[in-house]
Amino acid sequence: MSPQSTADAGPGRIVLAATPLGNLGDATGRLRELLATADVIAAExxxxxxxxxQGLGITPTGRMVAHHEHNEAASAQGxxxxxxxxxxxxxxxxxxxxAVSDPGHRLVAAAVExxxxxxxxxxxxxxxxxLALSGLPTARFAFDGFLPRKDGERRRRLEEIRAEARTVVYFESPQRTAAALAAVAExxxxxxxxxxxRELTKLHEEVVRGTAGELAAWAAExxxxxxxxxxxxxxxxPASAEDVAPASDADLVAEVAALTASGTRLKEAVATVAAAHGLRSRELYQTVLDARRE
Incomplete structure (x- = not known):
């Protein structure tokens, strides 16, 4: 397939426009102009x-249509x-x-195709x-969307970053934040x-920094x-040098046991732990079986 370029774009176009997180003063002049003049506004x-x-004092001249996760596939074609x-x-x-953990990706993909x-x-x-406010390293980072809701799946996802050398950013529901932090600490x-x-750019903005244990205690309280x-x-x-040091067989077996105790099937737990430590699943599976026999 030949590479695509936007240099020869025709008159029609899709514009992904970022909107304020909470403070209307963060609305750019370009956003204001787009909302006022667009032929169609596709809104989540x-x-x-x-x-x-209304808050920006704008009266759109174009149509406004719903475009969200439940109708995105059908809406995109129109x-x-x-x-x-x-x-x-x-x-x-x-x-x-x-398009960043919000509707838009399917529309972009369909337009590109x-x-x-x-x-x-x-x-x-x-x-x-x-990321900028966190005080954590910013030179390398990864965004991993929302953590899974179920405890076992959440733990499996966190196992994947045990040796991660980058700062990892997640979105989280306020109702699940305490459980998520408890899982991070464990x-x-x-x-x-x-x-x-929390509540970035808004009146009650709050940034809490510390260790996973400290934040888990803060969230529980x-x-x-x-x-x-x-x-x-x-x-x-990021993981420390101690975090990425080779784990003992006993530590690996304990990690697998923690996942299976939370409802994860043995083979899935073994695969998750093996991937986190750069090991072969078959060898770790045998180690777990041997430990169980003992």
Whole structure:
């Protein structure tokens, strides 16, 4: 397949437009112009986008349509037809950059496949904002979306970053933040550096930094009291040299046992732990079986 270029783009286009995380003062001039002049505004939630426009003093001249995770596949084709007809389609999510754990990826992929132009009006992003505030290393980082809701699956995901040399950024529900931090402390160790960034750019912005153990205790206390509210970004710092040191057979068996105790099937637990330590699943599986016989 030949490489694609946007240099010869026609009159129609898709624009991914970042919207403020909370502070309307972060709206760029380009965002304001796009919302006011776009032929079509594809919104994750039209009610939220109408409130945004009202807050910015903007009256859109184009149509506003819903484009969210439940209708994205079907909606994308209609939006592409609009682009083919020469329309400017602006895609916005409720906050931050569309397509980053928000609707938009399928639309972009479909546009690329159809050879239609896509561009971006950059702006606020919870990922980079939290990263900059965290105090954790920023030269190398990874964004891993939302942690799984189920405890066993969450632990498997965290096992994958046991030896991670980069800061890892997650989105998290406020209702699951305490459980997530407890899992981080148990799976990765209480001393692993971490950060919780909550309600970024808003009136009650809060950034809590410390070890995984300290943050787990903070979250448990907060949950027992007033609760954890608002949008949450959870960051886990890189592994230390001690974390990446070769684990003993006893440590490996204990890690597998912790996963199986949380409901993970033995073979899946072995595969997860083996991948985290760069080992062969077959050899670790045999080690676990031998330990069980003893």
């Amino acid at each position: 939630d039209t009610r939220n986008t109408r409130r945004l426009c 939006l592409l037809d609009q682009v083919r007809a020469g329309a400017t389609v602006v895609m916005v999510s409720d906050a931050g950059m569309p 159809a050879g239609l132009p896509v561009t971006c009006a950059p702006g606020a992003s919870a990922v980079t904002t939290a 799976v990765l160790g209480e001393g692993r550096p971490a950060c919780v960034a 907060r949950e027992a009291g007033e609760g954890i509210r608002g949008e949450v970004v959870l960051l886990v710092g």
